[in-house]
Amino acid sequence: MNSIRLAFSxxxxxxRVAFASAAAYRLDFFFTQTVMLAGSLLIPxxxxxIYANGEAIPGWTFHEALxxxxxxxxxxxxxxxxxxxxxxxxMERVREGTYDLLLLKPGSAVFTAVAGSFxxxxxxQLCGGAAMFAYAAxxxxxxxxxxxxxxxxxxxxxxxxxxxxxxxxxxxxxxWVGNSRVFEIYDAVTLFGRYPVTIFTGALxxxxxxxxxVAMLGFFPATAILGRTTAQMAVAAVPCVLFAIxxxxxxxxxxxxxxxxxG
Amino acid sequence: MSPSPNLSENSNVETPRRVxxxxxxxxxxxxxxxxxxxxxAVASTGADTSTSVGAGVVAVAAAGIRIKIRVIxxxxxxxxxxxAAYRTxxxxxxxxxxxxxxxxxxxxxxxxxxxxxxxxxxxxxxITYYGVTTLVSYLTMDFADWNLQMLIRTGxxxxxxxxxxxxxxxxxxxxxxxxxxxxxxxFLPALLIFVFIFxxxxxxxxxxxxxxxxxxxxxxxxxxxxxxxxxxxxxxRTDGLRSVIKLLTSVCSGALxxxxxxxxxxxxILFFLPFQFTxxxxxxxxxxxYRLGTFSMGIPQIVxxxxxxxxxxxxxxxxxxxxxxxxxxxxxx
Numbered sequence: 019m020n021s022i023r024l025a026f027s028x029x030x031x032x033x034r035v036a037f038a039s040a041a042a043y044r045l046d047f048f049f050t051q052t053v054m055l056a057g058s059l060l061i062p063x064x065x066x067x068i069y070a071n072g073e074a075i076p077g078w079t080f081h082e083a084l085x086x087x088x089x090x091x092x093x094x095x096x097x098x099x100x101x102x103x104x105x106x107x108x109m110e111r112v113r114e115g116t117y118d119l120l121l122l123k124p125g126s127a128v129f130t131a132v133a134g135s136f137x138x139x140x141x142x143q144l145c146g147g148a149a150m151f152a153y154a155a156x157x158x159x160x161x162x163x164x165x166x167x168x169x170x171x172x173x174x175x176x177x178x179x180x181x182x183x184x185x186x187x188x189x190x191x192x193x194w195v196g197n198s199r200v201f202e203i204y205d206a207v208t209l210f211g212r213y214p215v216t217i218f219t220g221a222l223x224x225x226x227x228x229x230x231x232v233a234m235l236g237f238f239p240a241t242a243i244l245g246r247t248t249a250q251m252a253v254a255a256v257p258c259v260l261f262a263i264x265x266x267x268x269x270x271x272x273x274x275x276x277x278x279x280x281g
Numbered sequence: 282m283s284p285s286p287n288l289s290e291n292s293n294v295e296t297p298r299r300v301x302x303x304x305x306x307x308x309x310x311x312x313x314x315x316x317x318x319x320x321x322a323v324a325s326t327g328a329d330t331s332t333s334v335g336a337g338v339v340a341v342a343a344a345g346i347r348i349k350i351r352v353i354x355x356x357x358x359x360x361x362x363x364x365a366a367y368r369t370x371x372x373x374x375x376x377x378x379x380x381x382x383x384x385x386x387x388x389x390x391x392x393x394x395x396x397x398x399x400x401x402x403x404x405x406x407x408i409t410y411y412g413v414t415t416l417v418s419y420l421t422m423d424f425a426d427w428n429l430q431m432l433i434r435t436g437x438x439x440x441x442x443x444x445x446x447x448x449x450x451x452x453x454x455x456x457x458x459x460x461x462x463x464x465x466x467x468f469l470p471a472l473l474i475f476v477f478i479f480x481x482x483x484x485x486x487x488x489x490x491x492x493x494x495x496x497x498x499x500x501x502x503x504x505x506x507x508x509x510x511x512x513x514x515x516x517x518r519t520d521g522l523r524s525v526i527k528l529l530t531s532v533c534s535g536a537l538x539x540x541x542x543x544x545x546x547x548x549x550i551l552f553f554l555p556f557q558f559t560x561x562x563x564x565x566x567x568x569x570x571y572r573l574g575t576f577s578m579g580i581p582q583i584v585x586x587x588x589x590x591x592x593x594x595x596x597x598x599x600x601x602x603x604x605x606x607x608x609x610x611x612x613x614x
Binding site: 038043045046047048049050052053054056057060063064067068070071073074075076194197198199200202203205206207209210212213214217218219222 | 367369370373374376377381383384387388390391392393394395396400401464516517519520522524525528531532537538542543544553583
């Protein structure tokens with residue numbers, strides 16, 4: 019119990035440091051937050067334009083499509099400050115050869131890497147996602163308890179998938195040194211999760227549902243709220259867990275093999 | 282594509298030094314030689330007429346231009362070699378671009394299942410639009426803003442103030458080198474994927490104008506980004522401002538969707554703003570028709586308008602640079 023309390027305390031300190039660092043350049047911080055907020059609200063812009071021009075994504079009303087994208091935004095917004103900087107931190111530290119300093123700190127290397135990478139600059143994205151989700155979900159209130167519970171579970175699966183992907187990308191940074199574009203691959207893959215998977219056909223739909231289940235980032239949790247539960251949800255949850263486990267294992271493995279060559 | 286901080290930093294610290302050591306010194310030598318040769322030529326003929334003086338001036342100017350071109354090519358070649366060491370970074374685009382394109386195809390095929398045309402745009406035209414904007418972005422992309430703000434913030438810009446070449450020209454030469462690499466490792470592989478996998482037809486209606494439009498877009502993207510970088514003279518850190526402008530550009534340039542999908546009033550406003558010239562106009566020139574809001578014009582006309590906007594942007598950027606330079610204190614050196 020004490021170790022958990024200590025972990026939270028350490029995490030809190032890291033968040034405080036991240037805030038102090040972000041607040042050093044206040045104007046830049048303000049711009050960044052504004053952009054993050056506005057940028058996250060732009061994700062559904064194409065959907066808005068499609069429906070504003072009198073067209074539709076087949077089988078989805080405007081508010082249903084918006085809900086799917088809002089869940090995606092909330093999921094991305096929640097993961098960004100907590101996980102995303104792990105990739106950048108790992109990339110920079112490995113390139114500079116300063117990853118040793120992180121390993122010298124007491125405690126789990128993975129925990130230190132994640133906690134020490136808290137990204138205050140992503141708070142705007144989280145706020146944007148939360149606001150959009152509140153707006154979209156309010157259209158379907160009251161949400162039945164069963165639907166809400168299923169939503170929470172599937173949403174958690176999406177977070178696990180996200181965490182697994184981030185840890186895998188971070189692990190890759192130990193070998194693919196200094197590649198700042200690794201996140202673009204992640205963005206390109208998760209792009210398929212921004213829209214209802216019903217727009218995809220054949221192998222592509224199977225891939226985004228079961229192989230890299232980005233459908234879990236928005237589509238499946240949203241359908242839980244809408245009461246459209248399917249067996250696919252349960253099947254898609256398995257690879258999400260596997261992604262998280264594999265990502266954790268790979269990241270740990272790469273830390274153990276780290277040789278501090280760049281310093 | 283976001284720049285790699287380490288690579289960008291290298292390309293501004295190490296590469297320029299290497300280049301300047303050779304190219305700039307060579308430029309000085311050549312300039313002096315040329316000037317001396319011309320002065321000697323004028324003296325030997327005893328030319329005291331305005332014609333011979335004029336010819337001398339022209340010759341000096343021509344020599345200056347030749348030297349500038351050599352310097353630009355040297356910097357571009359150096360930048361190309363530096364970034365070529367990271368070819369796999371460029372190859373990420375071979376996955377990212379087609380993935381984005383595939384998503385758009387799926388979205389629009391689903392949306393068009395119930396209609397033939399949206400705002401006068403057919404499904405084929407919509408898919409072509411996304412293909413062209415994706416390909417053009419490979420050619421025009423740059424991060425001059427990131428580089429310049431980094432140089433100013435760290436004080437490394439000092440070395441550029443001392444060099445016998447305008448930093449803008451230096452940065453532009455770097456872009457030439459970097460995008461030549463982009464042409465080989467991003468544009469061409471993506472083009473092959475678009476043609477052979479997505480069966481996209483590559484046939485601009487007016488090829489010559491399309492090339493001019495892409496070239497102008499290339500300069501416009503650079504000029505806008507460079508101007509954002511100049512803001513570091515005042516703000517030191519410009520990450521936030523860069524993000525704001527990039528966000529505005531992504532929406533208003535037509536890179537995310539055809540601007541014709543926007544409300545008419547907004548289209549009319551966007552017609553007068555420079556954003557459309559970075560993505561929307563080249564794509565429209567490719568298709569052979571241009572309209573935005575209530576404005577409709579021929580391809581030669583819109584390319585002329587694009588040229589005027591690009592020239593204006595260059596002038597404004599230079600003015601901004603001169604004001605900004607007065608504030609530079611080389612803090613951090």
